Amino acid sequence: MAGNSFGAAFRMTTWGESHGEAIGVIVDGCPPGLPLDEQTIQKDLDRRKPGQSELTTAREEGDKVEILSGVFEGTTTGTPISLLIRNKGQHSHRYDHLRDLFRPGHAEATYFQKYGTYDHRGGGRASARETAARVAAGAVAKQILNEHGIEVVGYTRSVGSIEAEAFDLEEIEKNKVRCPDPAQAEKMADLILKVREEGDSIGGVVEILARGVPAGLGEPVYDKMDADLAMALMSINAIKGVEIGAGFGAAAKRGSENNDPWIFEAGRLGTKTNHAGGIIGGITTGEELVMRIAVKPPSTIGIPQQTVDRTGRAATISPGDSESKKRHDPCICPRVVPVAEAMVAIVLADHFLRQRGLRGAEFDPGKAS
């Protein structure tokens, strides 16, 4: 109801403000017997954390995760997993002058209208810092997926109007943009640096794939796989659009082009093409899941902006008033990648457990013993 939980069978509840003591997440419903340690989670957190390259904010947050419960002697126990990340390096005083200002594109104004109050420091609960908790929970979800051969991979597909043309997944983590096309990645990086130099920011598109997803996941008619993925991805800060498979491209197509013929190959039902993005009728087909999300340009920029304060009085936010140029992300795509992967992993783990409950051994025969 109050919106800080996500998932049904595999369920996370996150908490924490950008400049509070800490942020964290409770994962409930994780099966017992999975290996889990802090290193595993930290690896994904490090892909999200600020300060990882010159393309991201220079703020350093560390993002060290502690496992406080639910793991005993290196293995999950089936009880809630509590993960805590201390807030460090916060400079709350930097936000003192913003106490009463509503920054364009930021949520102080809407929190104020919703709650009648808000924590103005660093975006409070609305800060993208919250996504660290998602990444931590996603790392737990990935442990379930790993066991069943399911893999989730995300990458930056475009920055501004520069788009990837090659898709070599091995390249993604080798460049700072997290783009599978090294040539275009360089152009993207140049654009991002140029935009930063101008005190501005730029949007992009992130694409996420999921491989090895068994057929049969997704609950018609409202908790469809695509509906849950859309919710999961749209709930990430800065996301303004979600597509599955052909997405908006399908809107201009004919049925005869867009339909994916069913085939039976290598002992498995599948589709010849995959315009559907691996989901038909809200249920996975066994083909690769393909999703894209529209990432808006970050709202914090180094250019003076008009706005109003809490009392409605006009005000200007000037670069000096705002955080310094180096303390904002000119393009959030490289850091959105692990967050989007985490959300997709959580949805898949959740539906995996749901389907296993519905069908039992008919769906998941378990390990050979």
Next chain:
Amino acid sequence: MAGNSFGAAFRMTTWGESHGEAIGVIVDGCPPGLPLDEQTIQKDLDRRKPGQSELTTAREEGDKVEILSGVFEGTTTGTPISLLIRNKGQHSHRYDHLRDLFRPGHAEATYFQKYGTYDHRGGGRASARETAARVAAGAVAKQILNEHGIEVVGYTRSVGSIEAEAFDLEEIEKNKVRCPDPAQAEKMADLILKVREEGDSIGGVVEILARGVPAGLGEPVYDKMDADLAMALMSINAIKGVEIGAGFGAAAKRGSENNDPWIFEAGRLGTKTNHAGGIIGGITTGEELVMRIAVKPPSTIGIPQQTVDRTGRAATISPGDSESKKRHDPCICPRVVPVAEAMVAIVLADHFLRQRGLRGAEFDPGKAS
């Protein structure tokens, strides 16, 4: 868990197969004291029903709604509202030859993989017929919204590559495409008829607006207004993409262009531009909500298609095998409009009640007495 319910405070549960006895919906959580009768609901159902124009399927389904509970002497009582729509005019024998065939783009194959069984007649539970139940529930939601001055309106924005250029909302219901631009509507209608003639189908884009939405609706961080709308809309049959405000357009923009400056006018906080589509940080700003959805071309076409049957054997679905040309929708956009409106209305009613619970009279001072 099993996916046939939607909403939290205002919650619907739908049931029924295309060729079963009936379909229906239970609305739970509707406040007492609202006027409700069958005519009100029927009006929206008639906008969705098949056979309403030569642009839609020629099947006639009637779609007469009965209120079975929750209304006493013309007014809601606060108890569950059960709405029933009998299935009529079904010709199940038309599907006999499809009993074992997996139609491309249809969900028999995925239902079979999920459940190990399926009702092959007319799409069963996966049929778009289920959306009649959504429209019925949406009509109840609209009664709540009406009381508080909130209005939801949808229209066809494009069909294939023909796009509306004028947006006169008064025009929408005057043409069969439900397009706010009468000139383009004519071209769209021609295209749809041409496509039908060719035995094919075509996709499009539907846009939905919500006006008079108070600021403060939406629950960070997972039940954000945009996340819930994305889920609601993506759960509709044939939808492959959802955008809010600038949507994928934002991905190519700079922050300095995309940010909406806060303003205070006429005693109310708002934004000067509305690239955000009325939602910032997952919470409504008080500005108009703007959403777009990608509608794929209907999967049932009159052109022979390759596929396989339940046993994996290759098969051809030929026009004669499939339903006759006249019995499918060449473009589903005109009929998606009321369904999308209904889903948006349900999300808004739900979040209205949730916010009222959180804030009480501070949010909703009620009627003067």
Next chain:
Amino acid sequence: MAGNSFGAAFRMTTWGESHGEAIGVIVDGCPPGLPLDEQTIQKDLDRRKPGQSELTTAREEGDKVEILSGVFEGTTTGTPISLLIRNKGQHSHRYDHLRDLFRPGHAEATYFQKYGTYDHRGGGRASARETAARVAAGAVAKQILNEHGIEVVGYTRSVGSIEAEAFDLEEIEKNKVRCPDPAQAEKMADLILKVREEGDSIGGVVEILARGVPAGLGEPVYDKMDADLAMALMSINAIKGVEIGAGFGAAAKRGSENNDPWIFEAGRLGTKTNHAGGIIGGITTGEELVMRIAVKPPSTIGIPQQTVDRTGRAATISPGDSESKKRHDPCICPRVVPVAEAMVAIVLADHFLRQRGLRGAEFDPGKAS
């Protein structure tokens, strides 16, 4: 949220008023592939229906169930199962004079205070008629339990101060009180008839056993098996208390008496005694589940009672004003038995599916193939 649904993985949503068109239930989350027909459900409904013996109300309601969805060719499909029971034999005019009166022990007054309105005819939504929907859903749950060798059986343990002393489960359905002790059953029946003769009513205790329940069901720490059973049973009309195992008797005991020693016999872990009633730490032990519920005397009696009307004015409800002596149940225990069984069956089916989702084949290896 609005309270008309119950269960998580196996979930029912009920609707309907006593004197409306019909009542019904949607069962969502029932696994596919189970045999289900109307006869199976009807059998349990007939055990609950009014007019079944001279110990119950003489109202005849028929309670014929129709399956409207979710079953195809005699087998569940995994989609929602909609069950409908038409209301027949209602004499709403009998309630005309009660339109504005608040009957003692009845819920018109509290519904009025909650909703500002109520359907006064026959108790409206608060009528025990709603429990027919529970019994119908329970019959579906029992199909899941049957497949896994789990059996639920209930009986009248006491009426007034007359208590069963023998517990021969074969006897239960052979007498009208549904008591496992035929000798005491006769005394109970005599007491009930005497009480009816006096225009009064009488309470009792119903006991429910569940056998063959596998160890490991129940979700600590809030959805404990005992907590969910308590909620399920307390939600039944007229129930004022719930006990598990030794129940209130445990409150006067020493730990050394009350503890159940763990034993290992016949290849299975168990307990030597079963004061715990088959549940420790909220999780089933594999021993028999034992529950008791306190059933209050029915509120409708044939003796004049003081009360007030909607405007707060004092009023008397006299036998003639109320329904005639023959149209109320002097003791509801015999008819509570199938309702309590149904609720227990629903809780067990729900937790069975939840545990199967959590553990997969490690918990439920499925059928040999």
Next chain:
Amino acid sequence: MAGNSFGAAFRMTTWGESHGEAIGVIVDGCPPGLPLDEQTIQKDLDRRKPGQSELTTAREEGDKVEILSGVFEGTTTGTPISLLIRNKGQHSHRYDHLRDLFRPGHAEATYFQKYGTYDHRGGGRASARETAARVAAGAVAKQILNEHGIEVVGYTRSVGSIEAEAFDLEEIEKNKVRCPDPAQAEKMADLILKVREEGDSIGGVVEILARGVPAGLGEPVYDKMDADLAMALMSINAIKGVEIGAGFGAAAKRGSENNDPWIFEAGRLGTKTNHAGGIIGGITTGEELVMRIAVKPPSTIGIPQQTVDRTGRAATISPGDSESKKRHDPCICPRVVPVAEAMVAIVLADHFLRQRGLRGAEFDPGKAS
């Protein structure tokens, strides 16, 4: 689903094992603008903590609470409130010899059967230590209730067969048993000390009252106020029975005795007697809520007990094997009181917010401004 959350509009999620790093709770859905600080929460925690008197365990746990989020400058913000209690003074090595033993009445065996693994130290997740998190969340709920004049008070009603005969609520916190009858309290204390001396333990009954509860709370037909209270209370460790109002006493009564006549006095609808315990049809009447719970004798005793280990081999737990006599509670009632109050407060706060969402200002006109 996985059971570590409770409540709908006001929802808590708890985590943590007895001998892990810490335990804690996330409260989601708490309205903004309420005063909240650590002292307020600590006060209730101190009433639950071990070592508070010679009647309880001598273990010292401190139970210092930290607020990690959701409060800004002394006031709730509407975002999740994260409360953390570090585990201190754990002596995990004391449990080394119990690593493979199943203690009678304890949950190692059932956790093992459910999860295939368990944290054996101090009861792990099944430890009554988890109730500290409930008390912390309950203290938050009480802030909501306070604002609306609702008060919850609990006390020990009986220990073994010694029962309170006087009910002076002012006396409760003045004696170590938390009994409203000082004379009987002394006898209860003597009994508890005697039982401890014998290495045994003893059960009792705790009663909880709620005053000032407005009429209209509770959601028929499953989330009835009494059903939710039953679940809340039965979920507490060691509870084996729950009664509302006359409870099991009603089972032996006539309707003419048990019915509570409606009256209208002092401008308010109410009942002349209160056998119903303040709830009719699952909805509060405006009268005092009255609940009783059966508390079993603690399972840890100082007397040798037979049991088995994980492999099924017979074993004896002897006093020396078990914790020393001083490290267990001979009677848990005094410490159950604040836990039961907390659970009742959470249910009431939850239903208050739910009713406010349903009815808005018609139910809660808010503060005069």
